[in-house]
Amino acid sequence: MDRSTDMAKLDLGHVVGRSTKHRINSTTTVTQWALYPLGGVRRPADGTYVTSVYCRRCGRAVRLSVDSETVVLKKRRTWGIWGWSLTCPALVMILIAFVVGFGTAAGGSLIGGGAFVLLTGLAFGAAASDTGARIAKGEPRASRKIHEIRRSLR
Numbered sequence: 757m758d759r760s761t762d763m764a765k766l767d768l769g770h771v772v773g774r775s776t777k778h779r780i781n782s783t784t785t786v787t788q789w790a791l792y793p794l795g796g797v798r799r800p801a802d803g804t805y806v807t808s809v810y811c812r813r814c815g816r817a818v819r820l821s822v823d824s825e826t827v828v829l830k831k832r833r834t835w836g837i838w839g840w841s842l843t844c845p846a847l848v849m850i851l852i853a854f855v856v857g858f859g860t861a862a863g864g865s866l867i868g869g870g871a872f873v874l875l876t877g878l879a880f881g882a883a884a885s886d887t888g889a890r891i892a893k894g895e896p897r898a899s900r901k902i903h904e905i906r907r908s909l910r
């Protein structure tokens with residue numbers, strides 16, 4: 757996974773289509789994006805600032821919140837700490853399940869352990885992928901629906 761905090765590695769995505777794939781047991785929605793470089797957007801020296809970027813697809817000036825490098829690294833570290841502190845209960849619960857053996861208690865413990873494993877994965881995922889740039893909260897709903905900051909495929 758790309759952990760770079762380089763703004764040049766991020767694009768403004770505009771939704772151009774959604775397609776759903778139906779399988780026997782599941783339906784997955786795939787979103788197609790038109791990606792545009794963020795141009796001259798730079799990270800602030802400190803804190804978070806709001807700037808706007810022109811979307812070449814719809815001609816709208818989309819407001820973005822951009823974190824400084826320090827803020828991104830701090831957020832990732834916090835998620836990492838969450839990940840590690842969730843690892844312990846996950847292991848303990850799975851261990852209990854094996855010690856208790858098969859039965860209702862073991863089943864409950866396994867389900868609990870599984871839930872913690874899931875949360876651990878989510879926290880570590882967030883730790884690795886926080887880009888430190890997103891569509892600003894003040895941006896209208898309609899615009900937030902069709903725009904997203906995406907990792908560049910370049």
Ligand SMILES: [Zn+2]
Binds near residue numbers: 770813815
């Ligand atoms: Zn757009």
